[in-house]
Amino acid sequence: KKKAIVTDMPGTTRDLIVDEVVVHGTVLNLVDTAGIRQPKDAIEEEGISLVWENLANADLALIVLDGSIPLSPEDEEVISKNKNVNIVIAINKSDLPASWDIKKIAHMIEPEKKIIKISAKFGAGLEELKKAIIDSCGAHPRPDTGSVMITNLRHKQSLEKARKNIVAAKEAIARGESPEITAFELREAIDNLDEITGKKINDEVLDKIFSSFCIGK
Structure with missing residues (x-):
């Protein structure tokens, strides 16, 4: 068009x-x-x-x-x-x-x-x-294997951050760290996932949205 x-x-x-x-x-x-x-x-x-x-x-x-x-x-x-x-x-x-x-x-x-x-x-x-x-x-489409395809770079970055937080939480448990450290990592993981669902919107997300879409008056 x-x-x-x-x-x-x-x-x-x-x-x-x-x-x-x-x-x-x-x-x-x-x-x-x-x-x-x-x-x-x-x-x-x-x-x-x-x-x-x-x-x-x-x-x-x-x-x-x-x-x-x-x-x-x-x-x-x-x-x-x-x-x-x-x-x-x-x-x-x-x-x-x-x-x-x-x-x-x-x-x-x-x-x-x-x-x-x-x-x-x-x-x-x-x-x-x-x-x-x-x-x-950094977006590589995969063949249909029943897995979910991520088509938004910001979502991909949030998922990667959440994954790192979950890995850090598992490692903290394995080392016998205090529950507060594990809880912190899990809370960070949830926050990163909330940025995808829209439950949590920070200034960085808003900047990305406004830089990617044309907002009319």
Whole structure:
């Protein structure tokens, strides 16, 4: 479905465009932002400032570069500022002659970060890109074995925390620690599970919700 006006003219996207998609069984909340460049007016400048705010709160930053034209200083700035966070870089327009070598950015990021060549026009590389996104989010769909599939990264993180608390409680019992220590770990485990069910909502959860969904006035 068409979510916004799209043209070849730079600066068209100014507001955040938010949508939910399912990729390989995993639910992803996508936030499309304005491109990074020297702003032409105050409105575009505000749109670009939103980019940096959302990058700081995102579980994964997908940086799309145009491989058919030279890298701009703004492109290099985006990569440099996010080289230590969870990112996937997609080099678009692989169907056209390359204007720069992938080595130009490979040295700017950590070795395990993914750089994928794609062609949005012809669909080349998109499956590889989807896999890179899922792998980088730490969400790996499993075959149907009767087990529950976790499709939300925040839920996965809460379950992992709860599991660690339960393991810590079992170890405390095995060591003969005081009941208070065991009770504390179990209480923490319950709190982490309550964050999934919505029984407990802290500021961190609210920040994640507001960064992932578009809340209208």
